[in-house]
Amino acid sequence: MIANIGYGGLLVAFAVALYGIAAAIYGAVKKNERVAESARLAMQLTFPLVSVAVVALLVLLVSGRYEYAYVYNVTSSAMPLYLKITALWGGQDGSLLFWSWLLSAFTTAVTLRKWDRDREFLPWVVVVALVTLVFFLTLSLFVDNPFERFFISADGGEVLAMFQPAGTFAVLPPDGRGLNPLLRHPGMIIHPPMLYLGFVSFVIPFAFAIAALVTGRSDDRWIRITRRWSLTAWLFLSLGLLLGSRWAYDVLGWGGYWGWDPVELAAFMPWLSGTAFLHSVMIQEKRGLFKRWNMILIILTYLLVIFGTFLTRSGVVNSVHSFARSALGPLFFAFIALSALTAFALLVWRWEKLHAEGNMTSLLSRESFFLFNNLLFMGLLVICFSGVVYPIVAELVTGNKVTVGPRYYELATPPLFLGLLLLMGIAPLSAWGRSTVKTLGKAIWKPLAASLLVLAGVILLGVRSVMALTGLWLAAAVGFITLYDYGRAVLARARRSGESLPLAFWRLAGRNRRRYGGYIIHLGVVIMAIGIIGIESFQVETQRAISRGETLSLGAYSVRFDDVKSFDTNDNRNVVRAEMTVIKNGREVGQIYPRRDFFYDSQQPMTIPGMYSTLEEDVYVILADWQPLTADRATFKFYLNPLINWLWTGGLVFILGMLVAAWPAQEDEPAGEVKP
Amino acid sequence: MSFPNKFIIGGALMVIAIIALIVAAVSQGSQYFLTVEELQARQAEMTGREVRISGAVVGDTIVYDPETLQLTFTIAHVPGDSAEIERLGGLGLVLHNAVNDPTLPRLKVVYTGERPDLMRNEAQAIMTGKLGEDGVFHAEELLLKCPSRYDEAVPDQSASQ
Numbered sequence: 001m002i003a004n005i006g007y008g009g010l011l012v013a014f015a016v017a018l019y020g021i022a023a024a025i026y027g028a029v030k031k032n033e034r035v036a037e038s039a040r041l042a043m044q045l046t047f048p049l050v051s052v053a054v055v056a057l058l059v060l061l062v063s064g065r066y067e068y069a070y071v072y073n074v075t076s077s078a079m080p081l082y083l084k085i086t087a088l089w090g091g092q093d094g095s096l097l098f099w100s101w102l103l104s105a106f107t108t109a110v111t112l113r114k115w116d117r118d119r120e121f122l123p124w125v126v127v128v129a130l131v132t133l134v135f136f137l138t139l140s141l142f143v144d145n146p147f148e149r150f151f152i153s154a155d156g157g158e159v160l161a162m163f164q165p166a167g168t169f170a171v172l173p174p175d176g177r178g179l180n181p182l183l184r185h186p187g188m189i190i191h192p193p194m195l196y197l198g199f200v201s202f203v204i205p206f207a208f209a210i211a212a213l214v215t216g217r218s219d220d221r222w223i224r225i226t227r228r229w230s231l232t233a234w235l236f237l238s239l240g241l242l243l244g245s246r247w248a249y250d251v252l253g254w255g256g257y258w259g260w261d262p263v264e265l266a267a268f269m270p271w272l273s274g275t276a277f278l279h280s281v282m283i284q285e286k287r288g289l290f291k292r293w294n295m296i297l298i299i300l301t302y303l304l305v306i307f308g309t310f311l312t313r314s315g316v317v318n319s320v321h322s323f324a325r326s327a328l329g330p331l332f333f334a335f336i337a338l339s340a341l342t343a344f345a346l347l348v349w350r351w352e353k354l355h356a357e358g359n360m361t362s363l364l365s366r367e368s369f370f371l372f373n374n375l376l377f378m379g380l381l382v383i384c385f386s387g388v389v390y391p392i393v394a395e396l397v398t399g400n401k402v403t404v405g406p407r408y409y410e411l412a413t414p415p416l417f418l419g420l421l422l423l424m425g426i427a428p429l430s431a432w433g434r435s436t437v438k439t440l441g442k443a444i445w446k447p448l449a450a451s452l453l454v455l456a457g458v459i460l461l462g463v464r465s466v467m468a469l470t471g472l473w474l475a476a477a478v479g480f481i482t483l484y485d486y487g488r489a490v491l492a493r494a495r496r497s498g499e500s501l502p503l504a505f506w507r508l509a510g511r512n513r514r515r516y517g518g519y520i521i522h523l524g525v526v527i528m529a530i531g532i533i534g535i536e537s538f539q540v541e542t543q544r545a546i547s548r549g550e551t552l553s554l555g556a557y558s559v560r561f562d563d564v565k566s567f568d569t570n571d572n573r574n575v576v577r578a579e580m581t582v583i584k585n586g587r588e589v590g591q592i593y594p595r596r597d598f599f600y601d602s603q604q605p606m607t608i609p610g611m612y613s614t615l616e617e618d619v620y621v622i623l624a625d626w627q628p629l630t631a632d633r634a635t636f637k638f639y640l641n642p643l644i645n646w647l648w649t650g651g652l653v654f655i656l657g658m659l660v661a662a663w664p665a666q667e668d669e670p671a672g673e674v675k676p
Numbered sequence: 677m678s679f680p681n682k683f684i685i686g687g688a689l690m691v692i693a694i695i696a697l698i699v700a701a702v703s704q705g706s707q708y709f710l711t712v713e714e715l716q717a718r719q720a721e722m723t724g725r726e727v728r729i730s731g732a733v734v735g736d737t738i739v740y741d742p743e744t745l746q747l748t749f750t751i752a753h754v755p756g757d758s759a760e761i762e763r764l765g766g767l768g769l770v771l772h773n774a775v776n777d778p779t780l781p782r783l784k785v786v787y788t789g790e791r792p793d794l795m796r797n798e799a800q801a802i803m804t805g806k807l808g809e810d811g812v813f814h815a816e817e818l819l820l821k822c823p824s825r826y827d828e829a830v831p832d833q834s835a836s837q
Contacts, residue, residue, distance in 0.1 A: 360679055363686065375687060379694040386698055391709070401709035401756055403728055405804060405817075408705025412697045543790065545743045596793075605793040624790030625742040635742045637790050 003068060003147040006056025007162060010097075013049035013104070014137045016042050017130045024130070028123035028214075036123045040111050043126045046133060047108040050101045057094060057146055061087050066173040069160055070094060070146040076178030076601060078572050083179060086189045090179045093146035095192060099309065100136040102200040103129065110204055110229075118221065124211035125204075132203055135335050143328060181599045181606050187247035191240055195267050195312075198237030199305045202274060204229040206302035209295055213346040218291065218353045223281045230278055231662035237271045238658065242651040253607040253622050255541065255639040257647065260409040265384045266311035270304040272384070273297055276377035282514075283367045286432055288357030290367075292347065293374070295354065299343040300381075306336050311388070362434030369427035376419050383412045410536075414467060418474060421529060424522050425478035428515075429485060447480030468537035471529065479526040486519050509660055517661025524654030527646050534617075534643025543624060543637040551583065554640050557619050558583045559592070564626060564634055574598040578623050578634060582612045594623040594636070617642040707804060712753035712783045715807060728804050729813065730754065731783060732774040733820070735797020747787045747818075751801050753780045767821075771798045787815040794820035 020042030027036030057070070061084050066072045074087040074094065089095040107129035115122050140146065150171035151159040159168055182188075205226035212222040244264065245257040258264060277297040283290045310332035347354075360367060387404045394402040429435075429443045454476035455469065463469055494504035509516040542554050551558040563579040577595040581588050592610030599606065612619040618641040625635035679687075709728045710718070731751030738749040752774040755761055764770050774780055775798050785803065805815035 360683055363682055368683070371683070371687070372690070375690050379690070382694065383698055383701075386702070390702065390706070394706075402706050403709045404702060404706045405728075406705075408701045411705055412701035415697065416694070543745060545745075607790075607793055622790065624745070625740070627742065633742075635745060635790065 002056045002059050002065075003149070003162070006053040006060075007141075007145070007147045009049045009052030009056065010100075010137060010141055013046045013053075013100075014134065014141060016045050016049060017134045017137065020046070020130045021127055021134070024123035024126040028120075039123055039126050043111050043130060044108045046130070047104040050097075050104045050137075053097060053140075054088070054101045057097065058085060058088060060147075061085065064176070066176045067149050067170060068146075069148050069150055072150070072173055072176045074176070074179050076176040078601065079178055083184060083189075087179055089192045089196070090183060093140070093144040095196070096136060096144055097140050097146055098193070099196055099200065100133060100140060102196055103133050103136065103203060106200055106204060107133070107207070110207075118225065120215045120217075121208060121211040121222070121225075124214045125207040128207035128210045129203065135331075139328065139331065143331065175601075178599075178601050181597070181604055182251060185247055185251050187243045187250065191243040191247055194236050194243060195240035198233050198235070198240055198267075199270065199309060201229050201233030201236060202270065202298075202301050202305050205233070205277075206298050209298045210343060210346065213295065213343075213350050216350060216353060218350075218355075220281070220284050220288075220291075223284060223294065227281070228662055228664070230274070230281075231658065234271070234274050234278055235655070235658040235662060237267065237274065239655060241267055241271060242648075242655075246648065249644070251606070251608065253609050255539065255609075255620055255622075255637075255641065257535070257644070260387070260406040262388050263312050265388055266308035269381055269384050269388075270301050270308055272377050272381045273301040273304055276374045276381075277301055279370055279377075280374050283370050287367055289360065290371075291354040291356060292351065295347050297374075299340070299347070302343070303336055303340055306332065306339065310336070364430060364435040364437065364440060366427060366430045366432045366435070369423055369430055373420065373423050373427065376416050376423070379416050380413060383409065383416070414471075417529075418470060421471070421474045421478055421526075424525065425474070425481045428519065428522070429481065443485065444481050447484040448477055450480050451477035463537075465537050468533055471533040471537075475526045475529045475533070479523060482519050482522050482526070486516065513661050513663060517657050517659075517663075520657030520660055521654055522657075524650045524652070524657055527650030527653055529650070531643045531645065531647030531650060534646065535641050538642040539639060541637065541639045543635065545625070545633055545635040548632045552636055552638050554638050555617075556585050557640060559619065559621055559636070559638060561634060561636070564623075572600045574600065576623065576626055578610070578626070578636075580610060580621060580636075582619050592619065592621055594621045596623055596626070613645060615645055618644050709756065711756040712751060712781045714756070715783065715813075716781055719807065719811070723807050723809060726804065726806055726816075728802065729783070730756065730800060730802045732771040733795065733797060733799045733801050734775050734782070737784075738795060738797075740791045740795075742791075745788050745790065747789070747791055747795070748785065749795070749801075750782050750784050752777070752782050754800070767800065768798075771800055783813050784811070785813045785815050787818050789818070792818055792820050 020039045023035050023042060024039035026032065027034075027039055060068050060071050061075055062081065064071070064075065064077055064084075066075075070091060070093045074090040075084050079087075087094065089098045107126075110125065110129075111122070145162065148160045148162055149164075150173070151161055151164055151168040152171055153159055153165070153168045158171075159165055164170060205222070208222040208226045212218075241264075244267070248254075248259070249257040277294065280290055280297060281294055284294050310328065360371070362368060387408055391401065391403045394400060426440065426444070430440060451473060455473040458469060458472050463472070490501060490505045490508055493499065493508050494501050497504065499507065509520075540554055542552065544552055546552055546561050548561055548563065551560045560581040560583060561578065562581055564576065565579075566574065566576045568574050575595055575597050577593050580592050580594065582590045582592055590612045592612050594610035595608050597606045597608065598604075607622055607624075610621045610623075618639075620639040620641050622637040622639075623634060624637045627633065707726050707728045708722070709730075710722070712729065712731045715722055715727065715729055729751075732754050734750045734752055738747070740747045754770050754774045755764070761767050761770050764773075785801070785805075787803075787805075800821045802819040802821065803813065803815040804817040805813055807813050
């Protein structure tokens with residue numbers, strides 16, 4: 001019954017969405033305001049309708065209705081309530097429904113805004129949003145229906161269906177299989193919705209871009225309206241990537257945080273094009289340049305968002321992440337191809353209209369630095385995309401199955417990342433139009449000199465790797481330049497207005513959120529870069545079997561194996577937990593507890609590292625093996641991960657900067673700002 | 677908008693540099709993805725080269741020495757093509773049949789490191805490493821998947837009673 005209501009809600013939403021598309025196009029073409037208005041109402045109606053389906057699925061999940069295949073596959077009665085709720089996006093069917101739900105919520109929020117000055121955009125925004133929604137609803141209704149139940153036919157065959165087929169009887173499993181234990185981690189519970197929030201938010205600027213193309217408006221209005229959506233999308237996508245990394249570090253037990261896995265790339269690629277877009281729109285707003293390029297970037301981002309959802313959900317590529325496999329491939333490809341064709345056809349149609357309002361002149365101008373920034377981001381995107389599709393293309397062309405491993409990315413990407421780091425230092429200090437070497441030099445020579453001291457210090461510490469030295473020096477330079485510039489502005493403001501320094505700092509950021517939010521983001525990136533360089537260049541590891549009381553040493557640290565215990569928990573796990581003392585330079589500094597959990601219901605073990613974390617490095621120990629009969633001896637793998645905490649700290653600074661940049665402020669949309 | 681020549685030259689240089697980087701990285705970072713059968717058929721060509729290989733873990737052959745961290749096991753051939761696997765009834769069934777079919781080609785694998793959590797009978801092992809002169813595969817990276825566990829699945833019929 002509940003399932004039927006949920007499925008019914010989806011069906012009605014599907015019909016309403018189809019009507020909305022037709023009404024919006026008709027209303028726009030015939031300039032019929034009333035029909036266009038009814039399209040907007042149809043758009044808003046999809047939200048409660050999809051919500052009905054989401055609530056229905058939640059009720060099934062929470063009440064443990066295991067006759068439903070989805071409920072059976074992602075929950076079990078031993079799971080706590082919050083895990084049953086988050087199981088909504090724990091599997092493929094549910095996460096597609098969740099996608100539709102977010103999309104209808106966001107687009108409804110957009111249609112609630114005042115449209116006075118942008119009336120002509122409205123129907124086309126509705127069309128783009130609803131077409132996307134119809135695609136995802138189609139998947140939920142006809143391919144990956146989360147409301148299907150188990151039946152068994154007379155000949156013993158298994159059937160999945162909404163309604164009981166003739167000649168079958170229902171199956172009622174007493175318990176479900178439960179969520180994959182690897183996914184039962186706070187980071188993994190928030191990670192997918194964060195990525196999805198990011199993915200879905202990017203649909204909004206894309207919808208406005210298409211509306212601008214269809215209506216032939218060549219100004220930057222679509223960018224200004226959707227600026228906060230783009231930033232929000234970017235915020236969530238970044239958060240999703242960070243949380244995913246943290247999850248991998250905490251749970252997967254290989255001492256790393258990023259593996260260049262195709263599914264990681266699925267989220268990373270729209271992030272790259274989205275980041276390029278966020279930078280590049282500023283040139284259009286300030287100088288009226290790059291209009292076509294911005295269109296290309298947002299179209300690309302939308303396509304990569306759909307492609308990313310497809311990669312994570314179809315299991316088309318071999319990956320640790322693909323817990324899901326299905327027949328979605330052809331549908332996704334068709335939709336991506338159609339969207340790409342339509343969007344680029346519109347762009348070609350409006351190509352002449354989107355001419356630039358100025359020229360590029362100086363190589364040292366702000367717009368020139370932005371151009372190179374965009375080239376580098378696109379370069380990274382091309383590298384990642386080539387890596388993902390190379391196996392597919394190579395097989396088509398040569399018949400050989402070939403893959404590229406992490407080594408490919410580790411070779412190809414660092415020079416581009418370093419280039420971006422360099423630009424990040426110089427670009428914010430350059431002027432629009434033109435800068436000279438002299439003015440730029442004046443702004444950066446002091447912090448640059450200070451960064452050379454850091455470089456000398458790092459060399460004295462014994463670092464010899466050219467890549468690490470370049471990276472650390474650049475990070476220091478960019479960090480100092482940014483701080484120096486920010487500091488000078490704060491001082492000037494404090495002197496001028498008589499405010500205290502913290503107040504001046506705060507008010508300055510409030511006055512120009514985009515600029516100073518951007519500075520904070522850049523500082524966050526610098527701190528993260530230091531962490532990444534640290535772990536990538538200086539991670540060391542050792543592994544050995546040791547007896548109780550013995551120690552394992554690495555660098556300044558050693559860990560002593562004190563004890564190991566094995567016990568059962570009441571949530572159906574067997575835990576083997578080692579107790580170890582962390583010793584630094586002969587002094588005991590802490591306790592760690594590497595452990596292995598064995599989940600009886602899924603017959604799956606899981607390794608959880610013991611960590612002793614400081615700003616300088618993490619002691620990261622894995623209980624690799626333990627023989628119950630000889631409890632006195634166990635095998636440990638011991639990693640020393642230098643500077644890894646800088647990565648997480650930088651991530652927090654990065655997010656703070658994004659909040660500053662995206663926070664609603666009055667000066668964001670001054671009235672009557674429309675350009676002729 | 678017209679770009680002065682210096683932009684075109686600068687941009688072109690960057691594009692060329694990026695393409696060169698990709699080509700260099702692909703040539704160093706790419707590996708053939710082979711099945712057991714293909715690897716053994718092309719043994720002479722593939723020996724000593726870094727390749728990726730996948731197969732079904734034969735449970736009885738798993739030997740692990742926690743002192744030296746040496747893990748040895750044998751994998752049985754499974755098809756490399758996912759459509760082929762679907763046609764044969766899905767990965768779970770293909771792995772099960774591969775382990776129980778002694779006529780299929782098999783390959784001995786040596787790996788040094790901790791014993792992975794999912795290392796067990798009928799798991800799919802996906803490995804990167806080199807085939808030695810001795811015909812043993814020396815894995816440097818070992819990834820395991822147990823499809824039967826978390827794929828869409830129908831519960832045991834016994835559970836419905």
